[in-house]
Amino acid sequence: xxxxxxxxxxxxxxxxxxxxxxxxxxxxxxxxxxxxxxxxxxxxxxxxxxxxxxxxxxxxxxxxxxxxxxxxxxxxxxxxxxxxxxxxxxxxxxxxxxxxxxxxxxxxxxxxxxxxxxxxxxxxxxxxxxxxxxxxxxxxxxxxxxxxxxxxxxxxxxxxxxxxxxxxxxxxxxxxxxxxxxxxxxxxxxxxxxxxxxxxxxxxxxxxxxxxxxxxxxxxxxxxxxxxxxxxxxxxxxxxxxxxxxxxxxxxxxxxxxxxxxxxxxxxxxxxxxxxxxxxxxxxxxxxxxxxxxxxxxxxxxxxxxxxxxxxxxxxxxxxxxxxxxxxxxxxxxxxx
Numbered sequence: 001x002x003x004x005x006x007x008x009x010x011x012x013x014x015x016x017x018x019x020x021x022x023x024x025x026x027x028x029x030x031x032x033x034x035x036x037x038x039x040x041x042x043x044x045x046x047x048x049x050x051x052x053x054x055x056x057x058x059x060x061x062x063x064x065x066x067x068x069x070x071x072x073x074x075x076x077x078x079x080x081x082x083x084x085x086x087x088x089x090x091x092x093x094x095x096x097x098x099x100x101x102x103x104x105x106x107x108x109x110x111x112x113x114x115x116x117x118x119x120x121x122x123x124x125x126x127x128x129x130x131x132x133x134x135x136x137x138x139x140x141x142x143x144x145x146x147x148x149x150x151x152x153x154x155x156x157x158x159x160x161x162x163x164x165x166x167x168x169x170x171x172x173x174x175x176x177x178x179x180x181x182x183x184x185x186x187x188x189x190x191x192x193x194x195x196x197x198x199x200x201x202x203x204x205x206x207x208x209x210x211x212x213x214x215x216x217x218x219x220x221x222x223x224x225x226x227x228x229x230x231x232x233x234x235x236x237x238x239x240x241x242x243x244x245x246x247x248x249x250x251x252x253x254x255x256x257x258x259x260x261x262x263x264x265x266x267x268x269x270x271x272x273x274x275x276x277x278x279x280x281x282x283x284x285x286x287x288x289x290x291x292x293x294x295x296x297x298x299x300x301x302x303x304x305x306x307x308x309x310x311x312x313x314x315x316x317x318x319x320x321x322x323x324x325x326x327x328x329x330x331x332x333x334x335x336x337x
Contacts, residue, residue, distance in 0.1 A: 074109040075276045076300035078170055079150070079177060079206060079232060079263035082274065083113035083131035087121040089267045093134060099266060100139050103274040110144045110304050111274065112170055114177055118152035125167040146171035146304065150179045150206060153192045165201060173306030177232070178203045185213050185220075193229055203229045204303070207265060209237045209249040218249065222319040225258055230309065232261035235279035235296075236272070254287070257313035261303070262295045 081089020082099045090096040103111055113132055117123035128147050136145045148170035151157060157168075166172040176196065180189070196203050205224060208214040208231060214221050225231060231253065237246040238254075253259050262283070266274035276296055283292035294311035302309050 075107050075280065075296045076110040076304055077103065077108050077264050077266070077274060077276060078112050078148070078175075078204075078261060078300045078303055079114050079234075080111055080266040080274055081113070081115060081150075082111060082135065082145075082266060083115055083128060083147070084134075086115040086123075086128065086131060089115065091268075095268060096131070096135050097138060098269045099274050100135055100143055100145075102269055103266075104139070104143050106275050106277050108143070108274065108276060110146070110301065112146045112148050112304065114148040114150050114170070116152070116179070117149040117157055117168060118179070119154060123149060123168075125164075148175075148177060150177050152179055152181070153189055158192060158195070161196070161201075162199060165199065169201065171304050171306070173303070174200060175202045175204055175230075175303040175306070177206045178229075179206050180208070180211055180214065182211055182213065190224070190227075193224060193227065197228055202303075204261065205229055205231050206263075207232065207234045207237070209233055209246045209253065210242050212245075215245060215249045218253065219319075221253070222256075222258055222315065225315060225319075230260040231258055232263050233259050234265045235262045235276050236264070238262070238279055238282055256316040256319045258315060258319065259295065260309060260312065261299055263300070 080099070080103075081087055082096050082103075084090045084093045084096045090099060100111070113128070113135075115121065115123065115128060128149070132145050132147045136143075139145065149168045151161070151168050161168050161176075165174075165176075169176050178193070178196075193203050203224075205221065208221050221231065233250045233253070234242060234246075236242055237250040240247040250259070262276065262279050264272075264274045264276055266272055280292050280296050283295065291311075291313075299309045299311055
């Protein structure tokens with residue numbers, strides 16, 4: 001005991017300094033306290049883990065150099081969710097930058113940020129452009145970044161695109177990614193696609209192999225193709241990263257001449273990264289280098305620049321035809337610029 005307290009004085013206890021308005025610890029609901037503490041700890045761990053993954057991946061990509069042979073081609077990714085904070089894709093600018101680094105190291109030279117334009121996510125063109133500029137300013141000369149969207153055929157969107165098509169199209173040209181809902185595709189969608197074409201737009205149906213409604217009625221997809229639409233399959237689907245059914249449909253449509261683009265549909269750097277080289281290698285082995293280049297380089301670059309597609313495979317004669325219809329042969333087109 002300190003001498004200054006004297007022989008008859010004691011040291012004050014900690015609880016005696018507690019303000020009267022704060023209850024003693026033993027009066028706090030212990031169960032509530034544990035739940036709050038657990039929630040805060042989990043939330044902190046999630047934030048720390050995300051930051052660790054993002055910065056670790058970025059550091060590895062900066063240090064690790066891929067073999068020069070992989071850079072004999074320059075791939076174009078027309079469908080990603082690389083723009084931060086707009087939908088279920090990149091959560092932060094740090095994640096956007098990590099995705100951009102990963103894309104560059106994979107051999108991607110052009111990438112399009114295509115946030116969802118559907119009732120679940122507000123699509124604000126000015127904000128989309130600002131997010132694009134944030135990335136482009138940091139990767140100038142290394143990666144060309146453009147904007148577009150994953151367009152939902154809602155009444156509001158269809159009304160708006162008639163007035164301002166450049167808000168939604170890929171790189172403000174004439175190609176448009178079109179996404180269908182998983183729960184309903186009414187017959188009116190056929191006319192909606194036709195109306196887009198009459199307006200001078202080229203619809204690209206995105207990841208139909210992941211849509212169960214289209215998988216079970218693939219004849220409808222082929223009718224859209226005969227109508228003049230194009231199809232983009234997710235690169236990971238060919239590698240069975242979205243399940244057996246998606247892989248089987250993607251492979252079947254590829255064999256039938258019903259696929260025109262592969263894209264990553266990247267959302268992050270872990271489960272859905274901006275990686276196309278694995279799909280390129282798979283396609284090159286299964287269908288030849290000409291098809292691999294067409295679906296990952298030539299066609300995507302043509303869409304990026306607003307040019308006609310240089311590679312339009314010939315559809316199987318009976319694909320997408322109504323019963324009793326007579327097939328008409330369609331010549332395969334392949335031009336090299």
